[in-house]
Amino acid sequence: MELAAAKLKFIEAWGKLGSEWGINRTMAQVHALLLISPEALTTEEIMETLSISRGNANMTLRDLIGWGLIEKQHKAGERKEYFFADKDVWNIARQVAKERKKRELEPVLKVLNELSTVTGDEKDPEFKTFKKSVTDINKLAINVDKTLETMLKAEESWFWGSVLKVFK
Amino acid sequence: MELAAAKLKFIEAWGKLGSEWGINRTMAQVHALLLISPEALTTEEIMETLSISRGNANMTLRDLIGWGLIEKQHKAGERKEYFFADKDVWNIARQVAKERKKRELEPVLKVLNELSTVTGDEKDPEFKTFKKSVTDINKLAINVDKTLETMLKAEESWFWGSVLKVFK
DNA sequence: TTAAACTTTCAAAAATTATTGAAAGTTTAT
DNA sequence: ATAAACTTTCAATAATTTTTGAAAGTTTAA
Structure with a gap:
């Protein structure tokens, strides 16, 4: 299996598992995406990769922070916020x-x-x-x-x- | 606390817990009702107690049987089906x-x-x-x-x- | 048979939950 | 101050899930 295909499959599977466990699908998918990403990502990148709206991305990221699963990161000299998931x-x-x-x-x-x-x-x-x-x-x-x-x-x-x- | 009030509260709490765990609220409530009932109940009684429709009651009871949480019981000389929950x-x-x-x-x-x-x-x-x-x-x-x-x-x-x- | 008693089905409606996107809000640099 | 860059909000809309209820189906007794 190719990496790109595997990533999609992982995001899909994690999303399904989440929805079976009362965590909404999008939230689980965003988490999955950050989990397999070596770099912190911006809201923009997340919106694009998962084809979700800005509002949805923002709320989902906020919820994930509330669950203690991801964190914000600030890069020197940049206005944008980056998000990354605890990998452990x-x-x-x-x-x-x-x-x-x-x-x-x-x-x-x-x-x-x-x-x-x-x-x-x-x-x-x-x-x-x-x-x-x-x-x-x-x-x-x-x-x-x-x-x-x-x-x-x-x-x-x-x-x-x-x-x-x-x-x- | 009175028994009647306590029963309602239990059914409500079990229903809420169920819905947080991906089991639908009605299914959890029917289960709760049967769990605290010393006698097996008919579809009719369940419909009335929980104010749900016949169709809903029927499907929910079927699902609960599928989960192995309740069983049908037949009483001698009666056409109706009775349902009871495993109490263990x-x-x-x-x-x-x-x-x-x-x-x-x-x-x-x-x-x-x-x-x-x-x-x-x-x-x-x-x-x-x-x-x-x-x-x-x-x-x-x-x-x-x-x-x-x-x-x-x-x-x-x-x-x-x-x-x-x-x-x- | 047939009809009464009872159960099941399922398309339509209602309720709930998730998503959008544009407007409002905030922060920073100049 | 002002404007650009970015984030947040939230009413409206869309998607999903649950419920209804009437019709169809089944079983039993006479």
Whole structure:
């Protein structure tokens, strides 16, 4: 496979994966583009390569910065802003995990906590079933939270070393 | 908090979580409803409780069956179909992991594999950067795949016991 | 059969989400 | 100050996803 074709395929695949994971396609594609680019790129270059509008490019870049996946770079003597992506895949994974934990897991844990204070008749099957589901989900969510917490602090080699050794 | 209010809140929260994870809101809500229901419910009851149309209810229930999250039940002497959800949260997590692995991770692994066959000039920064990103992502994806594979086979207590012990 | 009870389909409509692009805003150099 | 270079905003539009509901399909009982 040729490099040019491979790049397109990678951008497409990353975009699809993103959209399956609640990250919009364009955002994932811009990220993909910067990820495989050895040099920081300008808004202009990104707009052209991906055929997207200026407004879209601007908002997407802003979101990616918000996710901690890319950064702005200023070149001496130039007005333009350049953007580049962190190339360390483990950092990327951590960053995504961190953001999703904050945006999604934590609110859910909060609600589950509230819900576990529900009162009712212990003999009522409706009550018992509700309570059990909420409690069980809460336990699972707490375990997931703890695991993510560890991952956020861990070095990649240590993390996979440990996990895969256990699962041998 | 009252049981009735808590149920609504749970259905809402589960629906929101679902939509953040690429599962549509209605599907997640129907799942939530069945999860906290001690009895199997009919399409009619689900339609009413969640104020959704017959067509929507039917398709959603079919999808949930496809995900392995709910099952049909037939009651003796009745024409109607009843639906109930597996209440074991670990099974649910495994089932979701299994489906997403199949639908999302495996296609990505396939593409990454293809992309790692790309040819080019080892001195070209474009090529080097591309190759490194693809290779690194591939390694990460393989580790995720292995971990999921283990999870799919594991008992809940063993799984968390091992993972959390490592992360102590 | 036939008709009632129930399920499925799917084209059209509604709702949601993403994108555009032109105008407004900002910064820098002169 | 002014103008050029660049960035941001946001109302309008487009694209995508979800939902509806009525019609078609299926199963069962008599």
